[in-house]
Amino acid sequence: MTDINLPLIMGAALVAMASPGPATLAIASTSMANGRRHGLALASGVTSGSLFWSLAAALGMGGVMATNAWLFEILRYCGAAYLLYLALKSARSALRRGKDAPAASAQQRLTLRKTYFKGLAIHLSNPKAILFIGSIYALGLPRDASIADLATVVLALGLQSAAICHLYAVLFASKPIVAGYRKMRRTLDGLFAMLFGFASIKILTASINQ
Template sequence: MDVVIAHLPNIALAYFVFFLTVVSPGPATLAIAGASMAHGRTQGMAKAAGVVSGSFLWGMLAVFGMAAFLNSFAGVLYWLKILGGLYLFWLAYKAAKNAGSSEDPERADIGGRSPLKQYVGGFVLHVTNPKALFGWAAVITLGLRPDAPLWMGFVVFAGAYVMSLVINFAYALFFSTDRMIKGYFKVRRWVQGVFAAIFGAAGLKLVLQG
């Protein structure tokens, strides 16, 4: 307990940084919001589950110091960024296609699209983004002092991961309300256009960094 108390200032800073990172709009949160508005709560929750599963994987790797290990293998990170960028381009293409459609191609799919596909999509989106791994590495580093035992890394991870669960599933719940869904279909083409631009820009950034 004394060890935890001694680390509280570091942990508080780490959690604050993590909160800002997760709550700010990005490809993952936009994908959750999009699935929730276009296909309903079940699909939005499935997308969020995929994202937080990917987050769990990166968080565990960060706890065990794998971020530094992977960083030493430039080839692995290079192809991971390329794959992540290509996947974001695919999401941008789908969003642009929907934005260009005069009809509502997704309206009939509310509640009908496979939650498993949404889960896999969320997972792939998160695990092909190396920024998520290094974001976790930064959080773990901020939360620990140099003399911290290994188990303290799990303490920092546990609190941050609970925060990730709450925020991502809150996005799914909020954007799947009847009011949000009805509002989405009124401005669907504009929303999908914005999604296409953001996904495309994020994909381009990953590919260029690769």
């Protein structure tokens, strides 16, 4: 195995994954509104998306995207549109009267499968993810990195992402936080609507060189 700077890679990824963003917002809102199982399902979707981008970066797709701006643009618009959809959904929930979040019929239609794919879509539609992972790979991996090196980094990042995302899900599904959410549901859903909207605008105005 060549000399890989695993602490640098893991540290940079830890800061990015633990910081507030579309994925962590979605995990928090889903866990509080729909319970631990759905929170964990969404966290699994986010983790799968993170693993996909990590593999893509390891295979050099980050460089391909950087040199083919149209690929970045397609993902950018898809990501912004999806986050805007989540913002509108949260806003609609905030305007709904009563302490319960979605209506019972909507709750019944929500399956763990749908929640998982929601998490996957959130992460796959973030075009900055592969560029960020590609950049930390460039900093922490030597040019002569072997397949074993790449596999080690991909596995380590995948495990770290899974731990952080699922920890968020368990935390926000705890009884005290859920109780607080139910008391302030409309206010919090309004806040989530604004944050998702801000994230949508941020992705929409992003450039490949940022």
